[in-house]
Amino acid sequence: MASRTTRPITEIGAAVVGTGFIGEVHVEALRRLGVPVRGVVGSSHARAVERAASLALPPAYESFEAMLNDPRVDVVHITSPNHLHYPQAKAALAAGKHVICEKPLTMTSTESGELVRLAQASGLVNAVNFNLRFYPICRHLHQFVREGGLGEVRLVSGHYLQDWLLLDTDWNWRLEPELGGNLRAVADIGSHWMDLTSHVTGQRIVSVMADLKTFIPIRWQPAGPVETFARTAGPTTARTITTEDCATVLLRYENGALGSMTISQISAGRRNTLEFEIDGSSSAAAWNSEQPDELWIGHRGRPNELLPRDPSLLNEEGRATAGLPAGHNEGFADTFKALYRSVYRAVAGDGPSEPDYPRFADGHDSMLVCEAVARSARRGTWAPVVRVA
């Protein structure tokens, strides 16, 4: 069982639920920090065994419950399909485990609200895996905006584009509402964009106006399982798709800023590109996830700037997140290490009083925003984000 007294990170045990590619990223990040990974759990035990072997991990757990019963596990990482997040997180908290859960946190805001309450009552560390916040440049920008570096934030725009579902032969569990939820592109990647811009600007989204569209209404599902971003061959079945391939969304932030976000999983040539620009009353900032070590800062009256991820130039938040000297580029995997460093510091009882990582409350807020997106699209009108006091 987890405790809150300070203890070495090497004595805090972790387990990872889920055998997809992202589970492997969790495992490696934990290892870099020196956290012992006690084992993995898969929906298919056979796949978990295989993954444990390929990652040189201890034998896979027989079941989720077996993992919960292992007293050497202090923290549970949940990377299973979306519909399992809620029951698994709930069970893990009940078992006294700290929890790090992939986004979206749950299938509904009712569930996520309940998880927030349970986590709060438990006193356990709870985190949602909005890893993009932990690109050092994004952390830097978070502090920079808070300190007035851009002036008043006025306009937030950008996109998150992928192409891995461009073809009607592309298949993944995320396409199925019962596994991934009724929103797809928005919940999977739009949630990242909205969380990241809210985090960086310090402004919550209060209202949305969305247009969703399913351009590929019939897809061909392969007979066997398919890993995210992987391709398959073999016999297929026609399946009707109801979740959106694309979304165009107008946003309003709590301080009156306007926002605009384009989301797509069918943009040929865009493997995985998140881009945002924040225009303030004095300066602007733009960032692209494919060149994460660089921040564009726009000015009137003087040249624009390119800030490299140079620890000597970053502010406190940026510097705390940077893992390498400038010019030694950091990537996707490095954000996991940085995020878990913060989370495990909290688990070790050694973190700042105000948590510096995204928590279930953030995951819940993301659910509320996503539900407003769905509501807006259904009705064709602006929809407020309903936050109960």
Next chain:
Amino acid sequence: MASRTTRPITEIGAAVVGTGFIGEVHVEALRRLGVPVRGVVGSSHARAVERAASLALPPAYESFEAMLNDPRVDVVHITSPNHLHYPQAKAALAAGKHVICEKPLTMTSTESGELVRLAQASGLVNAVNFNLRFYPICRHLHQFVREGGLGEVRLVSGHYLQDWLLLDTDWNWRLEPELGGNLRAVADIGSHWMDLTSHVTGQRIVSVMADLKTFIPIRWQPAGPVETFARTAGPTTARTITTEDCATVLLRYENGALGSMTISQISAGRRNTLEFEIDGSSSAAAWNSEQPDELWIGHRGRPNELLPRDPSLLNEEGRATAGLPAGHNEGFADTFKALYRSVYRAVAGDGPSEPDYPRFADGHDSMLVCEAVARSARRGTWAPVVRVA
């Protein structure tokens, strides 16, 4: 008076109305083509005289009417403030002159509709200055999309950002509704974005959902005249601003494609950046006005491509517009030359039967779309573009 028989371009006379920087761009483009510029007209005769001298032009006309009375003028270029477009274009047509008018074509769609009818009845050449279409890469893309190069067009997204009105001390006639119209950013630069993407995709915009905002409600107007993109000093007066600084707009195109456009004149560091991406069912294309000689083409299943403005690689439309060998970059001024080459070919009676330049009808359609934007923003709902059959 203008005639439709083929005649040498050196015998077709032009006059330019307006003494701003864009008027000078018109003059130079005409000269490159060998078109004799008979003179310029200004709202202030003194400024016209000055401009004529600085451009080594013949003496400025005393008045707009004096210019119309000059039989050596066949084509009138209208670059005056927006509120003058309609009366001047109407008068020019009545005087038997061919007309090239800056955008927006008029202040209202009633006016622009009337101009379309008048122009049609007159048989005179009429063009609206959507010069961006005439970047060779955009022309190439126009043909490429028509020929199915991207498959079915699904998603069109991007922005047009400027920063010349970032500060409350920035002033220009476009800020005043009575001179520039009730829409500002959308009419001035959003119209370019919407015309360009409609042109390139071959799809009209049928419905819009817009959010407009004036972030700087009070500006300080200088006592004297101010040229676009120029700065001034001296005494100022507080003026209430009602036209929008920013717009976020969702679009629907006639084939069912979604669109998203962000427009701003207060984005620090963005001097003048238009960007669009068109995602089709097989490939995608992206273009940025600040690197106009390059087209990004996105693919699944093979590397993305960068198409340079290389005449040997361009299709017929692109090649016809290119003025220089590959690698010898073309710029803003070159689009005017290319556009007027098409227009003057028509004036000379030597153009293709189907005009290859934007006409008053396109300017009118742009007015209808802009009015839908205004209506949508006022009501907070989707607004159809109302086109009367």
Next chain:
Amino acid sequence: MASRTTRPITEIGAAVVGTGFIGEVHVEALRRLGVPVRGVVGSSHARAVERAASLALPPAYESFEAMLNDPRVDVVHITSPNHLHYPQAKAALAAGKHVICEKPLTMTSTESGELVRLAQASGLVNAVNFNLRFYPICRHLHQFVREGGLGEVRLVSGHYLQDWLLLDTDWNWRLEPELGGNLRAVADIGSHWMDLTSHVTGQRIVSVMADLKTFIPIRWQPAGPVETFARTAGPTTARTITTEDCATVLLRYENGALGSMTISQISAGRRNTLEFEIDGSSSAAAWNSEQPDELWIGHRGRPNELLPRDPSLLNEEGRATAGLPAGHNEGFADTFKALYRSVYRAVAGDGPSEPDYPRFADGHDSMLVCEAVARSARRGTWAPVVRVA
């Protein structure tokens, strides 16, 4: 005959020798300035006639001599093949014409030295067409370096790469030593790179170490004439090539700075890319001809900068050269207009006492550097640039 008293630019007549694409660029630039182009001259009169028609120019001159005899011609633009530069420039000076000559100025430094002396003795305006200096960003950088913006210049590196001679079926008169000279890539494009970096840094090249190579020793020459950057079909003849396809060159500048330049006409995918970086003791600057409106400025201890071609941010030299507001990109053709504005101001008797355009002396210096390159490559040793006092 030309005079040195101030007179309007519209009364200064020009003629253009040469009917290639670059001749057309000269013509258009002159027209933009309001300079009357009296006519063109071609090695083939038929081509000159055709070019005159396509450009809507007055009838072509029957011959070079006929042009020289036209008293309405004050300035002669020489864009013929390299071997004609010397005799034509000499004859033009003798006829009392001002001369603007394409680079390389001549075939040998003996010739170029003589032209310098003749021009000086004549008191006529003489210019060599190093147009790249007239990108506004390059002019800005010239002043910026002179004023110490980079500190002491230490390292100058970069390349000029093209691909138009990649294939053994590519043919152009520049391949033939008797028409283009014994150096090819270095003289044609390396000369631009060396002139530009010398100009911008204010440092002459004093010593070079070069490696030249002809990777395509046999090329197939078409029967008919071939325009630069154009392609042809038809019967061909095998020709042995002795001029270099590529050059790698080490440089030493007079202040002790090191330099490195890579030159190639066979770099697939590089249509026409000049790039340089200047590293100084306090800051650095980099520029690429394919994005000419932007200057990268590198710093230690603070973010790097991107300076746009924004007249409000440019220094005096940059601002004087800029023709459009920021964000309205200028291109290759605009440099010709800017260069000739300076030259014709001098012709009009209205220029600064210290000429601000490249003169025959610069063209001669370029010849001396190129000859050192050839000598170095032949001997495999460092070669000083021999400048006689």
Next chain:
Amino acid sequence: MASRTTRPITEIGAAVVGTGFIGEVHVEALRRLGVPVRGVVGSSHARAVERAASLALPPAYESFEAMLNDPRVDVVHITSPNHLHYPQAKAALAAGKHVICEKPLTMTSTESGELVRLAQASGLVNAVNFNLRFYPICRHLHQFVREGGLGEVRLVSGHYLQDWLLLDTDWNWRLEPELGGNLRAVADIGSHWMDLTSHVTGQRIVSVMADLKTFIPIRWQPAGPVETFARTAGPTTARTITTEDCATVLLRYENGALGSMTISQISAGRRNTLEFEIDGSSSAAAWNSEQPDELWIGHRGRPNELLPRDPSLLNEEGRATAGLPAGHNEGFADTFKALYRSVYRAVAGDGPSEPDYPRFADGHDSMLVCEAVARSARRGTWAPVVRVA
């Protein structure tokens, strides 16, 4: 002691010598693979203790010898200052340990030659840490060139620029010849550039022509130790510097290709940028270490290409090295993981018969090339790379 029979990676123990930032990168890469890190060794035991604690590692070894005596250590990673590489590698081999050594392998080619012989005689796995080869795009390019993707390689050009030694107050042990060797910039980063381009093209460098320069002849050494890329304050001593800040180098590859490389540690704004372009007879390729997930491929006759690090598009070598799906960018740290995966597969007795990682022989060859660079610069002439059969 190490054995060659296949065994699980979790049973192969490693130790890391050196407590600089790069040692930490080694440690994390090993952990990601599941290799147990038995401990670290530092020149200062105190620093090693501190580093062990910050990395949550077992207690640091008391000494290098103590580490060698630990039978649980199979592989020794040497990341100490350059002058220690030779004695430590020699001792490790003598103790029957497999060795992974940072570059440059030794201080002289005599030493490196001896290490090659000793390693070969021992049958132990020996690797030199040319990690840049293990960017997946570079591995892909290696196979692509070998299979003729560019045609015959003709021209290899580029640079490796840093700015961490720009100021005369910048200090590091690499500045001292007795610790870092007589060559500095060339040995430290030029060696990477030359190894990488040789590896990718499959062509050894046979001759070099170099110009070296020390622009900062006096530097101020702080009293205490300084970590690479870190900054310090406090009392300093003037020290005369003899090692080069910059190098410009011409190269000739064994197949007749030309090369050009610019090396600098004083280029303001360039934190750590390696760039190369390889021009072949049919196509070209360019890569920049700051955007490592993208390969530019240049073509004549068709658009250029941008190949993303997309496993589905990479060839066998690239795919084997890629650790994440496309669009999830990999960085500097990921190359270490990929490199050690190959090395430890060999240690486990499970690798391909032909080693796919850089070995001592490559490190020795790099020493020979560097010595030719030094010789050439000293004499001011071309210097052959002397390889004894």
